[in-house]
Amino acid sequence: MDNSELSSPLLYSPAFSGDDVGDADDRYDSLGKTSKQHTSSRSLTSSLLATSGSSSGGDPERGEGRSSGIDAPAMEHKMSGFMLAVLIFFTMSGGPIGVEPSIRAAGNLYAIIGFAVMPFLWALPEVLITTELGLRYPCASGGVRWCEEAFGPKAGLLVGYLGWISGVANNATLPVLFLQYVLNQFYPHLYDDINALLRYGILVGITLLLTIVNYRGVEIVGKVLLFVLVISMAPFLIMVIMGIPQVNTDRWLQTPNGETETFNDDMLDLSQSGWFPWQYAAGIALRPFINNLYWCYNGFDQGGHYSNSVTKDVFKRGMAGAFFLTCSSYLVPVLIATGASNLSQSEWTAGAFATAATEIGGKWLGNWMVVGAGLSLMALFFGEMSADSLQLMGMAELGQVPSIFATKSRYNTPTYAILLGMAVILCLIPFDFQFIIELSNVGYCFAVTMEYMAFFQLRIRKANDIQLLRKIGNSMLLIPTLLFNLLVICLASYVTYIYAVSMIAFGVVLIHATSIWRCIKRDKVGATQDAKGATPL
Numbered sequence: 001m002d003n004s005e006l007s008s009p010l011l012y013s014p015a016f017s018g019d020d021v022g023d024a025d026d027r028y029d030s031l032g033k034t035s036k037q038h039t040s041s042r043s044l045t046s047s048l049l050a051t052s053g054s055s056s057g058g059d060p061e062r063g064e065g066r067s068s069g070i071d072a073p074a075m076e077h078k079m080s081g082f083m084l085a086v087l088i089f090f091t092m093s094g095g096p097i098g099v100e101p102s103i104r105a106a107g108n109l110y111a112i113i114g115f116a117v118m119p120f121l122w123a124l125p126e127v128l129i130t131t132e133l134g135l136r137y138p139c140a141s142g143g144v145r146w147c148e149e150a151f152g153p154k155a156g157l158l159v160g161y162l163g164w165i166s167g168v169a170n171n172a173t174l175p176v177l178f179l180q181y182v183l184n185q186f187y188p189h190l191y192d193d194i195n196a197l198l199r200y201g202i203l204v205g206i207t208l209l210l211t212i213v214n215y216r217g218v219e220i221v222g223k224v225l226l227f228v229l230v231i232s233m234a235p236f237l238i239m240v241i242m243g244i245p246q247v248n249t250d251r252w253l254q255t256p257n258g259e260t261e262t263f264n265d266d267m268l269d270l271s272q273s274g275w276f277p278w279q280y281a282a283g284i285a286l287r288p289f290i291n292n293l294y295w296c297y298n299g300f301d302q303g304g305h306y307s308n309s310v311t312k313d314v315f316k317r318g319m320a321g322a323f324f325l326t327c328s329s330y331l332v333p334v335l336i337a338t339g340a341s342n343l344s345q346s347e348w349t350a351g352a353f354a355t356a357a358t359e360i361g362g363k364w365l366g367n368w369m370v371v372g373a374g375l376s377l378m379a380l381f382f383g384e385m386s387a388d389s390l391q392l393m394g395m396a397e398l399g400q401v402p403s404i405f406a407t408k409s410r411y412n413t414p415t416y417a418i419l420l421g422m423a424v425i426l427c428l429i430p431f432d433f434q435f436i437i438e439l440s441n442v443g444y445c446f447a448v449t450m451e452y453m454a455f456f457q458l459r460i461r462k463a464n465d466i467q468l469l470r471k472i473g474n475s476m477l478l479i480p481t482l483l484f485n486l487l488v489i490c491l492a493s494y495v496t497y498i499y500a501v502s503m504i505a506f507g508v509v510l511i512h513a514t515s516i517w518r519c520i521k522r523d524k525v526g527a528t529q530d531a532k533g534a535t536p537l
Helices: 018-030 035-051 081-092 100-136 143-151 153-186 196-215 222-246 286-297 300-306 312-340 352-361 363-397 415-428 433-462 465-490 494-533
Strands: none
Touching (some): 081 222, 100 286, 100 300, 100 433, 100 465, 143 300, 143 433, 153 363, 153 415, 153 494, 196 363, 196 415, 222 312, 286 433, 352 363, 433 465
């Protein structure tokens, strides 16, 4: 497809040509980067796509294939846009599981408005940016490469580190959310009163089980992934079909009841308070409401990891399909569940979708929804842990983190990278679901803001004098998205600020320590080579 056919104002200029890809790769190589640096990231996408029936059509170690600028017709690409959309969907969403706190925080009306507006305020700009940068700089490392292109290797390392922190924290929400679904459906009397030690023990067991399966190298891809999609989304589809005749539109207009909602994330005294003066507006508890919406819709930049494994047309269709699948899987079930059930605002805790399904279709439907939620969350956990561990292994191979994280098991999985991710998860699962979401969101805010800044920089750098003003004007459409990022950070609690400052400070130390270690290693290598090359007297 010719670039002039791209109609979005955020997509790149018609002046961009296939030759630019080669130029981009040359600039990338000039930074000292080679294809080996992205072998670990590519191994994840290659395994996913190969099992799904695609081929990169080249030897990745030699730089052949999509990432080297070879045109799509020269490659064998059997991957469909639908399958890519499903892969991205299970990388960043997995369905409407976990959206209930938004309804509890804002009531039916504002929750519906939120899920109707967020696709355009947040998700669509992120999809368009990922599509543009993925097409211009096709690489399995995604945002890491974009930031390296714009600001250099240190920025790439920082965004990779922030993405890893955010991903591991996000993975910690999944066992917690599954347990809440089980308790809400089968043991409602324990939902709020479960012993903390028992709760932690169950979550540790779930985490260990999923980690062991991941360590063994089991991947949910191809036909298995389609099976998970059908089983996990079918109960929501059935609920929608059965619930349409039961919808009372007056329920959609219910506003917050005016009561202060208390969310059980106060294990630390400062975790419920922050400096932002407007924590409530029109009865809406802004902090949990905004954080839950943000958590639901972020992550479309993960699609950039597949940009070098499929053709341009497939990549664009996959990103568009993932956008439609994700947004519809949130809004439609929320409309039906709020309109066809009698759940009050305070009853919309995590796991309440199963209660709504039971009320609409019967106990069997609610039970099926819990099973579907388990399968979906399992797929999300495996995908996130695989991506995080492979990223850490790749950083170890580059010398950015200790080399022990490059150690592989007999199953060809990164042993210590998986163990470190699991250790962080075990530290986070004692906290409440909503609080872990906030910790994950703040890391993602910084990482995606760096990606957006890279987008601005790369747009300006590629523009000539005539195009510059138009490109800057189009990029200004992202201002509302960046302001929403700022709102997420402003609403955070003091504990989250402490976490964020510590996270960023450690990242800066890591960058400088890596630079110093590389200089020392380079000097040692140079001295060794000089000694070997010296002529004996």
